[in-house]
Amino acid sequence: MKPLQSDSTVQNNQVAPSSLSRHLQFLGSPAKLHIEHADLQSLATQFGTPLYVYSGAEIRDAFQSYAQACKGLAEVTICYAVKANSNIHILKLLADEGAGFDIVSAGELARIIAAGASPAKAVFAGVGKTVEEITYALNQGVGCFNVESEQEMHRIAEVAEKLGKPAKVSLRVNPDVDAKTHPYISTGLKENKFGISMQLAPRVYAFANAHPFLQVHGIDCHIGSQLTDASPYFDALDRVLALLDQLATQGIHIHHLDLGGGIGIRYRDETPPKPADVLPKLIEKIRHWAAQSGRAMPSLSFEPGRSIVGNAGVLLTQVEFLKQNEDKNFAIVDAAMNDLMRPAMYEAFHGVTPLIIEQDKPSAVYDVVGPVCESGDWLARNRELAVAPGDVLAILSAGAYGQTMASNYNSRGRAAEILIDKGQVRLIRKRETIEDQLRCEQNL
Ligand SMILES: *Cc1c(COP(=O)(O)O)cnc(C)c1O
Secondary structure, eight states: OOOOOOOOOBBOOSSSSGGGGGGGEEETTTTEEETTEEEEEHHHHHHHHSSEEHHHHHHHHHHHHHHHHTTTTSSSEEEEEGGGGOHHHHEEEEEEHOEEEEEEEEHHHHHHHHTTTOOEEEEOOOOOOHHHHHHHHHHHHHHHEOOHHHHHHHHHHHHHHHHTTTEEEEEEEOOOOOOOGGGGGOOOOOTSSSETTTTTTTHHHHHHHHHHHHHEEEHHHHSSSSOOSHHHHHHHHHHHHHHHHHHTTTTOOOOOOEEEOOOOOOOOSSOOHHHHHHHHHHHHHHHHHHTTTTEEEEEEEOOOOOOHHHHGEEEEEEEEEEEEEESOEEESSSTTTTOOOOOHHHOOEEEEEEEEEOOOOOOOOOOOEEESSSTEEEEEEEEOOOOOOEEEEOOOOOOOSGGGGGGOOGOOOEEEEEEEEEEEEEEEEEOOOOHHHHHGGGGO
């Protein structure tokens, strides 16, 4: 292998302790990576790779950091964004902690029901809700629709009238603020497809307010994902409160505010704000506004996804080959872009570490790549790693938008998932077999 380069593009891969979470630690000698007290190398041997492994304690801690940040300040529901990680065992764990849910499809609603959670605690967002999805959600008693267009409001009204079931609605408004994140995960700018513009919102509220089968519940905004700066939340809140004032002059009074999700996590060296730094200040601002305008304090919700599960999960993958081309070393692993899409999709950075740190093992700089037939199939680039074929690597911070974005590209089965919780190791999703993949294609 090529010797270690002193190239500035090389990312020091000795994982900074700060990027490992409280429940993910190297223990023993030689140092072996553990989640809580489970040795990840043993899990890789027992369950095979690629393998997603999650820490229940980390998920609970992250959820509680939200719940505790709001405690006693207002009536707040933390609605976990299901798309970040939708395994029903994780949904159940969060439901037991008291979470509500932010869903974006009928499938996600079915998942929270399968997890034993109440549909009444779900808010349904998404720009393209079909008649079938709206019908299903109304029949199940979904808590609220976060409506993203005037056309959708009309469609919900029609379905609700036909079923004879009033629908609770909030408008997802687009506050046109720059969340300063990757363009693919910014959602609160006026050029994004999400939400209803501030200009149009009064008209849509007026329609909903007058319709016998619509009940105006609240207002919602979600400005983007992986935010590492809190200021866009305050800008968005200012605009939402100004809109509420305007609506009040038209006799439309909103009693619920949903401020979305989007707080970032540390993948490399980011310093995202903590819920305790942001939520109390947002709540204080709302309280001040309510007091000034002589209104009751509205109830609130937040919709975090990534910051609940992102750093609670790792993807374990075995090194198959070490290959050297003219200018590069490749560590070819058994996980690929179909297992973890984020690097291919956003050029996202994930920390990588061998599960066992052996002191005298020679290191080199590698691109960690999968077997899929795409040059975009890489998981990490330019990392200094001391590895040999057969070693297992952990791709860090893979708990959010990992398995939920997985596909069968190249007819690869999706990875198994393990949840470590309260001292137990549980297989929460079986490895997908080729029979699983072929099932929908048979007997046509
Ligand atoms: C994706 C999404 C979230 C969660 O975003 P995170 O960045 O994972 O916290 C919240 N609300 C809506 C409407 C979303 O689409």
